Amino acid sequence: MDGAMTALPLVFDAPRRGRPPRHLADLTREEARAAVAELGQPAFRADQLARHFYRGVTDPAQMTDLPAAVREDLAAALLPGLLTPVRTLSADGGRTRKTLWRLHDGALVESVLMRYPDRATVCISSQAGCGMACPFCATGQNGLTRNLSAAEITGQAVAAAAAMASGAVTGGPGRLSNVVFMGMGEPLANYARVRRTLDALVTPAPHGLGLSQRSVTVSTVGVVPAIRRLTEEGLAVTLAVSLHAPDDELRDTLVPVNTRWKVAEVVAAADAYAERTGRRYSVEYALIRDVNDQPDRADALGRLLAGRRAHVNLIPLNPTPGSRWDASPLPAQREFVTRLRAHGVPTTVRDTRGQDIDGACGQLAAADRVEGVPAVALPQPSLEPPVEMGAEADQ
Numbered sequence: 001m002d003g004a005m006t007a008l009p010l011v012f013d014a015p016r017r018g019r020p021p022r023h024l025a026d027l028t029r030e031e032a033r034a035a036v037a038e039l040g041q042p043a044f045r046a047d048q049l050a051r052h053f054y055r056g057v058t059d060p061a062q063m064t065d066l067p068a069a070v071r072e073d074l075a076a077a078l079l080p081g082l083l084t085p086v087r088t089l090s091a092d093g094g095r096t097r098k099t100l101w102r103l104h105d106g107a108l109v110e111s112v113l114m115r116y117p118d119r120a121t122v123c124i125s126s127q128a129g130c131g132m133a134c135p136f137c138a139t140g141q142n143g144l145t146r147n148l149s150a151a152e153i154t155g156q157a158v159a160a161a162a163a164m165a166s167g168a169v170t171g172g173p174g175r176l177s178n179v180v181f182m183g184m185g186e187p188l189a190n191y192a193r194v195r196r197t198l199d200a201l202v203t204p205a206p207h208g209l210g211l212s213q214r215s216v217t218v219s220t221v222g223v224v225p226a227i228r229r230l231t232e233e234g235l236a237v238t239l240a241v242s243l244h245a246p247d248d249e250l251r252d253t254l255v256p257v258n259t260r261w262k263v264a265e266v267v268a269a270a271d272a273y274a275e276r277t278g279r280r281y282s283v284e285y286a287l288i289r290d291v292n293d294q295p296d297r298a299d300a301l302g303r304l305l306a307g308r309r310a311h312v313n314l315i316p317l318n319p320t321p322g323s324r325w326d327a328s329p330l331p332a333q334r335e336f337v338t339r340l341r342a343h344g345v346p347t348t349v350r351d352t353r354g355q356d357i358d359g360a361c362g363q364l365a366a367a368d369r370v371e372g373v374p375a376v377a378l379p380q381p382s383l384e385p386p387v388e389m390g391a392e393a394d395q
């Protein structure tokens with residue numbers, strides 16, 4: 001760490017910008033039925049609309065179970081197009097697909113779909129930009145543009161599910177099995193909309209995608225009151241905590257939210273979540289050369305997590321062009337893993353999917369900004385696209 005580190009303020013309250021149009025996925029089932037009734041239609045039309053939305057049907061002409069005379073109006077009122085694909089890049093033989101989306105106000109966000117032999121995971125964004133100001137993360141350095149609506153967040157998962165179902169992803173038609181909130185933004189700083197999205201993800205058809213709770217991972221940098229709130233919700237989604245340092249001194253600078261909630265508070269909140277759900281949480285740790293990858297930090301992390309219901313997921317930092325932050329060399333990574341395991345802490349190193357398509361979340365948006373796309377372009381955090389961790393972590 002050097003003295004040139006940018007110190008930005010933490011931003012929890014998103015700037016108020018024009019809201020995206022109301023969408024069925026912003027509403028509960030009851031609210032959707034009421035909205036349809038207000039449009040002079042029987043309430044069950046809400047179920048029909050929902051079925052189309054969660055199957056990825058966007059063209060009203062295909063909604064043949066709706067009377068032709070009302071299809072367009074109902075779709076316009078409750079299924080407005082919120083995500084316009086700007087581009088999709090493929091990697092890993094077509095098994096990884098990264099999509100850059102333009103929102104109604106020109107903001108750009110991304111999602112990454114990764115297919116594995118046993119699962120298909122989409123990494124989605126919950127905010128345009130991020131207010132958490134992590135200095136190694138270009139998205140953080142460029143601040144928070146706005147919160148995404150529930151429908152904008154949900155829509156990314158729906159698009160991934162539709163891509164899987166259609167056979168557009170190498171490997172033939174399949175099913176989206178996992179969702180991770182590890183794209184742009186801090187999900188728990190956009191709590192209400194992320195909460196609504198969680199419902200949409202785990203609710204069975206027609207009003208949701210019907211995923212299992214444990215296959216949905218909410219990742220946080222450590223917004224402790226929101227972790228506690230999530231604990232009280234009675235959900236069993238997987239929790240991932242981005243720690244990146246075991247000690248407050250380093251974490252205060254590397255993860256500035258630590259100036260609000262210290263390592264001990266974050267870990268205690270995660271412990272309480274694990275206690276209530278009976279399941280391990282994941283500790284995300286970006287390995288940054290000569291910053292947080294020293295053997296004594298591995299030992300400190302091991303001591304901190306020993307005996308807890310935690311699994312460490314090490315992420316070799318994906319260096320971004322022009323950044324002074326670099327990934328730890330392989331020997332340092334191995335040493336870190338060895339020391340954590342010596343403390344009895346389950347540890348894995350994250351897959352590095354999609355590197356050849358600027359796989360770090362946010363890099364497509366950055367590329368578009370460079371090319372001058374007239375939009376609120378968003379730069380890149382430096383983390384790899386995440387992989388679902390259920391296979392090794394009982395997530």
Ligand code: SF4
Nearest residue numbers: 130132133134137140
């Ligand atoms: S690392 Fe995550 S929490 Fe930190 S600024 Fe980047 S996107 Fe936000």
